[in-house]
Amino acid sequence: MGVYNFSAGPSVFFPEVLEQIRDQLIDYRGSGCSLLETSHRSPHYDAVHTRALTLLRELYHVPNNYSILFCTGGATQQFAMLVDNFLSQGGTALYVTTGAWGKKALEDAQVRSNAYPHARIIEQYCSDQFVSLPPSHVFKTVTDVKKKQGGNDTVYAHITSNETIHGVQYQAYPSSPVPLIADCSSDLLSRPINFEHLAMIYGGAQKNIGPAGVTVVIIHNALLEKASEVLPPAYSYKSFAKKKSLYNTPPVFAIWCLQLTLEHIKKKGGLSYISDHNAHKARLVYTVIDAFPDMYRCPAVPECRSNMNIVFTLPDATRDAMFLEQARSKGFIGLRGHRSVGGIRASLYNAMSIEGATALAEFMKEFARTYG
Amino acid sequence: MGVYNFSAGPSVFFPEVLEQIRDQLIDYRGSGCSLLETSHRSPHYDAVHTRALTLLRELYHVPNNYSILFCTGGATQQFAMLVDNFLSQGGTALYVTTGAWGKKALEDAQVRSNAYPHARIIEQYCSDQFVSLPPSHVFKTVTDVKKKQGGNDTVYAHITSNETIHGVQYQAYPSSPVPLIADCSSDLLSRPINFEHLAMIYGGAQKNIGPAGVTVVIIHNALLEKASEVLPPAYSYKSFAKKKSLYNTPPVFAIWCLQLTLEHIKKKGGLSYISDHNAHKARLVYTVIDAFPDMYRCPAVPECRSNMNIVFTLPDATRDAMFLEQARSKGFIGLRGHRSVGGIRASLYNAMSIEGATALAEFMKEFARTYG
Numbered sequence: 001m002g003v004y005n006f007s008a009g010p011s012v013f014f015p016e017v018l019e020q021i022r023d024q025l026i027d028y029r030g031s032g033c034s035l036l037e038t039s040h041r042s043p044h045y046d047a048v049h050t051r052a053l054t055l056l057r058e059l060y061h062v063p064n065n066y067s068i069l070f071c072t073g074g075a076t077q078q079f080a081m082l083v084d085n086f087l088s089q090g091g092t093a094l095y096v097t098t099g100a101w102g103k104k105a106l107e108d109a110q111v112r113s114n115a116y117p118h119a120r121i122i123e124q125y126c127s128d129q130f131v132s133l134p135p136s137h138v139f140k141t142v143t144d145v146k147k148k149q150g151g152n153d154t155v156y157a158h159i160t161s162n163e164t165i166h167g168v169q170y171q172a173y174p175s176s177p178v179p180l181i182a183d184c185s186s187d188l189l190s191r192p193i194n195f196e197h198l199a200m201i202y203g204g205a206q207k208n209i210g211p212a213g214v215t216v217v218i219i220h221n222a223l224l225e226k227a228s229e230v231l232p233p234a235y236s237y238k239s240f241a242k243k244k245s246l247y248n249t250p251p252v253f254a255i256w257c258l259q260l261t262l263e264h265i266k267k268k269g270g271l272s273y274i275s276d277h278n279a280h281k282a283r284l285v286y287t288v289i290d291a292f293p294d295m296y297r298c299p300a301v302p303e304c305r306s307n308m309n310i311v312f313t314l315p316d317a318t319r320d321a322m323f324l325e326q327a328r329s330k331g332f333i334g335l336r337g338h339r340s341v342g343g344i345r346a347s348l349y350n351a352m353s354i355e356g357a358t359a360l361a362e363f364m365k366e367f368a369r370t371y372g
Numbered sequence: 373m374g375v376y377n378f379s380a381g382p383s384v385f386f387p388e389v390l391e392q393i394r395d396q397l398i399d400y401r402g403s404g405c406s407l408l409e410t411s412h413r414s415p416h417y418d419a420v421h422t423r424a425l426t427l428l429r430e431l432y433h434v435p436n437n438y439s440i441l442f443c444t445g446g447a448t449q450q451f452a453m454l455v456d457n458f459l460s461q462g463g464t465a466l467y468v469t470t471g472a473w474g475k476k477a478l479e480d481a482q483v484r485s486n487a488y489p490h491a492r493i494i495e496q497y498c499s500d501q502f503v504s505l506p507p508s509h510v511f512k513t514v515t516d517v518k519k520k521q522g523g524n525d526t527v528y529a530h531i532t533s534n535e536t537i538h539g540v541q542y543q544a545y546p547s548s549p550v551p552l553i554a555d556c557s558s559d560l561l562s563r564p565i566n567f568e569h570l571a572m573i574y575g576g577a578q579k580n581i582g583p584a585g586v587t588v589v590i591i592h593n594a595l596l597e598k599a600s601e602v603l604p605p606a607y608s609y610k611s612f613a614k615k616k617s618l619y620n621t622p623p624v625f626a627i628w629c630l631q632l633t634l635e636h637i638k639k640k641g642g643l644s645y646i647s648d649h650n651a652h653k654a655r656l657v658y659t660v661i662d663a664f665p666d667m668y669r670c671p672a673v674p675e676c677r678s679n680m681n682i683v684f685t686l687p688d689a690t691r692d693a694m695f696l697e698q699a700r701s702k703g704f705i706g707l708r709g710h711r712s713v714g715g716i717r718a719s720l721y722n723a724m725s726i727e728g729a730t731a732l733a734e735f736m737k738e739f740a741r742t743y744g
Contacts (some may be wrong), residue, residue, distance in 0.1 A: 003404035007411040010624050018398050018406050025394040026387075027744065032375035032703070034390050036629065037582045037723075039379040072444040072585070073606050076620040080604035088487065108552060108604040115460065115487050206621055211408045213444070213585040213623035232452035232480040234445050248448040249578055251585035252382050331404070334411060348739065351409075 004356040007192055007334030008309060009186070009207040012351045015016050017260045021229065033101050035256045036088025040249050044319035048256050049246070051146070055262035056189075056216065059270055065196055067224055069217040069237065070255060075101070075185040082158070082181065083119060084235045085227040090118025091155040092177070098304075100340065105183060109158075136228070142183040147288065154178045155226065162187040162226040164207075167311030167345065168304040173197040177353065186307050189265065190217060191275040199223045200240035208350040209265075210258035213251045238268040265350065274350055281348045281357035282307040288361045292368035295319075320344065323367060334358055376728040379706030380536050380681060381558070381579040383406040384723045389632045400404035409626045412621050420628050421618070424544035428561075428588065429713065431642055434444075435567055439596055441589040441609065442617040442627060447473070447557040451480035452721050453529070454553065455491060456607045457486040457599040462490025464529040466550070468496065471535025472712065477555060493503045496529065501697045527598065528571065534559040537710040539675040539683030539717065546661075547568040549582075551595050560588060561637065562722055563647040571595045576702060579680070580722040582630035585623045639724065643720075646722055653729035660733045672683075685715035692716065704732055 005012040027353070028035045037047050053068050062068060071077065074109050080302040083171045087093060094107040111122055113119040157176050162169040169187060173180065180197030189201035200219040206212035224237055233239040240247065265274055286305060289296040289312055298305065298312045314320045318342055327335050337343035348357055377384040386484035391588040397517045403416050410417050425440050434440060443449065459465060467478040479497055485491040529548050534541040535554040541559060545552065551571030560575035570613040591607070596613055605619045612619065637646055658677060661668040661684055670677065670684045686692045692715055700705050710716035720729055 005405050007414070008410055009407070009621065010411060013409045018408065021396040021408070022394055024388050026398060028409045033377050034385060034707075036390065036393070037377055037379070037385045039382060040584065042379070042706075072623075073449075074620050076604075077445075077606035080606045083604075103448070109605070111602060112604045114500075114602050124601050126437045204621060206624075211623075211625050212412065212524045213626055226465075230483060232455075232484045233446075234449035234480070248446050249381065249576060251583075252578075252581050254623070254625070256586055271494055280474060281468075334414075351688055 004359060005334055005335050005351070006332060006346045006348070006356075008338070008345060008347045009204070009349075010348050011207050011334070011347055013211075013245075014261065014264050014351045017257070017351075019266050021257060030092045033327070035348070036253050038252060040246060040291050045256075048252075049244075049250070052255050053244075053261060054261035055259065055266060056218070059189060059262060060193060061195070062218055063128065065221045066195060067219050067221060067241045069219065069240040070250055071212065071215040071217055071240060071284075074206075074215055074249060075183050075202065076104070077276050077370070078134055078183070078202045079105045080112045081235050081237070082156070083109050083112035083116070084231055085237050086155045086223075087113060087119035087355050088116045088228045089120075090116070091153045092120040092122060092151060094122050094124040094156055095159040096157065096159045098160060099166040099370070100338075101163055101165070101183060101185070102158075104161035105158055110307060119154075131249060132265065133250075136209070156181050156223070158183070159199070161192075162298050162306050162308050164306075164345075164347070165311075165341055166300065166307045166362075167298070167309045168300045168307045169306035170306060171303065179220070186349075187275075187306075189262075189271065189274070190308060192271045195220075195300060205254065206256050207347070209261050211254050213254035214258055216258075232240070243371065247370045260353070261351075271320055276346065277354070279351040281352060281354060284354075284357045284361040285310050285346055285364070288364045288368070292365070292372060295368040295372050296364070308347060308349060310346045311341070311343065315339075317342070320370060322371070326367065327360075327363060330363060332363065375703040375705050376724075376731060377706055378508045378704060378720070378724070378728075378732070380710070380717060380719045380722075381576070381723050382584045383579050383706070383719055384728075385635065386636050389629070389636050389723075392632050395419075395628060408625050410624060412414065412618060412624050413625045419486045419565070419626075420624075420631050421616075421622070424627050424631035424634060425616075427497060427631065427638060427669055428512070431561060431634060431638060432565060432590070433567070439591050439593060439613045440589065441612040442622050443574075443612060444585065444623060445585040446578075446584070446587055447555050447574060448476070448480070450555070450589070451477045451605050452484045453479050453609070455484035455488070455493075455601055457609050458527045459485060459491035459493075460488045460600045460603070462488070463492060464491070464523060465491040466483045466494050466496040466526055466529040468529065468531045470532060470540055471536070471538035472553060472720045473535055473557070474530075474532035477530055477532065485644060492525075500511070517719045528595070530555070533573070534562075534678050534680050536678075536681045536717075537713055538672065539670070539678045540672045541678035541680060543675065551592070557716075558721075559678075561634075561646070562650050562680060563644065564643045577626065577630050579719070581633050583626050585626035586630055588630075595697075604649045608617065612628060612679055614657045633723075642653075649726070650679045651724065653724060655680060656729045657682050657718055657720070657728075657736070658732040660740070667740040667744050668736070680691055680719060680721060682718045682720065683709060683713070683715060684717075685709075689714070691743060694743070699732075699735060702735060704735065 181200040184201045185203035202217045337345045553572040556573045557575035574589045709717045
C-alpha cells in the first residue's frame, strides 16, 4: 500500500533520492563497491564529501566566513559540545526555551557546566505553556537579560528555531546583541536563512535533508576562533573545522544520502522553491484546522505556528484515537503526537509532497464533517 | 570490473547483505517506507534495534551482566567518553599503547583529563616501534604498573585489541588486576571473546559488522555502575543503558545494516566459523610473505601478527608503488599502507572472501617471482 509518511523524524525522503540510492547501492559509479564499503580517504568518497559541503554552502547562501562541519550524535550531542567549546574557560550563555527541545538544550548545558567552575548557564526565558509568547517578545527578553544578567562575559544566546513537539517556529530570527546560536534540527534547509543574525546553527539531517546519523554545524569563524583548544578531537569544533570533518571516519553513507537530497533540492529550485513549497503545504492543513474550530484546536498562537510540525488536538482523547485509526487505514502514518503532549502531529518536512498535504487536508475536512 | 576491496575501513560488505539492503531499500517489509525514513519510535525500527542487540549478545556470548549500547562518533568519541564517565570524580587510568590507535586513545584521554583535576592518565607501556614486544610482555607490565604506579584508585586499564596501522593484534586478552577496557574497533566480532577478561569493549561497526556511523559498546554492569551520574546524555553510558540507546535518534539505517550483517554471520555459522575463516585468509597471505623474504617484510613479530590487517613492505618505495599499481590493475583496491607508515596493508575483515585472499596471495607470489 502507498503511504504518506508524516513522521517527525527520521522522516520522509524524496522518492527520486531513494531510487538513486537503490540503483547505486551495490556499485557506486562503476567503482565496483558500495559507498557502504568505501574508504573515507578514497577519491570517490572525497568527491561526495566535498560536494555535500559545497551544496550546503550554495543552497543556504552561507557566507565565506562561516565553516560547515559534519558531526554525529544529533542535536543532543551539540547541547553538550556547545558548553565544552565555548564555556570551558568560563563565561555565560543565555538559553531561550520555547519548547521541549530548548528545555533539553538548557538542561544538558547546565549538567555539562558542572565540569567547568566558571561557566554560567542562564535560563533567559521559559514559558510553561511554551506557546503563549510570540518570538518577538522572546527576542526583547534576550536584549534585556543581556544587560541585566548576562554581563560582558556572555559568549552566546541559544534558541530553538523550530520546536517539533509543540509545533512553534521562529518566523524570523531576532537580531541579538550577543552571538546567537540556533538549533535548527527540525527546519534545517526548509527556508532561506539570513546568516547575519546567526553566529551558528546546527541540526540533525534526519528531518529535512537526509537520514539519521549526521549532524550539520554551520559556524561563524569569529565564534569558531573562541572555541576551546584543549578538547579531545571528538568534541572539538576546531578539530572538525581543521580536518574538514575527516579527523576520523565520518558517517560516509549518511553524508552521501544528504548529498543526493541536496542535489535534488537544488534541481527543484533551491530554498526559495522549498520555502514556498513548505508554506503552501502548511497552509493547506492550517486552513482546515481554522475552518473547523469545534473539531481541531492548534495550541500554537498563529504568529508562532510551525510550517514543519502541525500540532493539534481533537475535542477528546476518543476522537484523537478515532482520527489516528482512520488516518492509518487510509495510509497516513506517523501522525501520533509526541508521547509527552498527545494529540496529533503532522510533520510536513521538505520531502512531503503537496499531494500528501492535500490528501491529509481532505481527510481532515471529511472527518470533521462526519464527526463534528 | 569486479574488485576485491582490501580497504582498512569503511570496508568490504558481504555481497548477500548488500543485496538485501538494495532489495528492501525503498519498501521495508511492506511498510511502504524505507528504513532511511522510518521513525526510531516505530514498531518496524524497534524490531531491528532489539534484534541487533539480541544478535550481538548471542553471537558474542555476552554474559547477562553486561550491557550493550549503540553510540556514535566512532572509537575517537569513546576515547573522550571513557574519561568523562570513569575519571570525572578522580581516579587513575592506565594506557597500554601498542600502535597508533592506542597512542591516540592515550592522548585524547590526557586532553580530556584536563577538565577533571583529580583524574590521572598513566602511559603504562609504549614501544616506539610499537611492534617489538609481544602482548604477554605488555600484560606483565600492566600488572607491575598497577602496583607501582596506579595505586588503589586505578579505575581501568586500556588496550587496543588490534592495531590497523601497525598490523599487530592481541592473540589472547591478558587477565588484568583492574577492569580491562579494549578498543576492538578493528576486530569486533572477528573472533570469540572471553568476556571474563574484559570489563568493556568498544568499536565502530565499519570494519567487520556494518557501515560507518554506529559504535558498539559492551560494558560490565559493575563498571557501568561506576560511571558518572552528572554527564549530559550524549556522553553518558548510564543514559545510553537506561534508554536502550534510544534517548535520542540513533543512526537507524546504520543499525539496520549492522543487524543484517549479524544475521548473515549467524547463518554462516557464527563466530567459530568467522574466526576460522579469518585465520585461514590471513594464513594464505602470511605464507607468501614468509616464502619470499627478499621481497616482502612484515614488521610485526610473528606472535603479534594481525589476522585483520596484514602490513608489509617491499624492498624499496619503487617496488611498493609498482606492486600497488599492478594490484590496482587486477582489481585489488585499498591496499595502500596508512600514510603514516607507507608500504602495503591488506585488510581481511569478516566479509573478505577466501577467494579474495587467495587471489591476492597468488598475485603476490607471481609478483615476487617476476621482480625478485
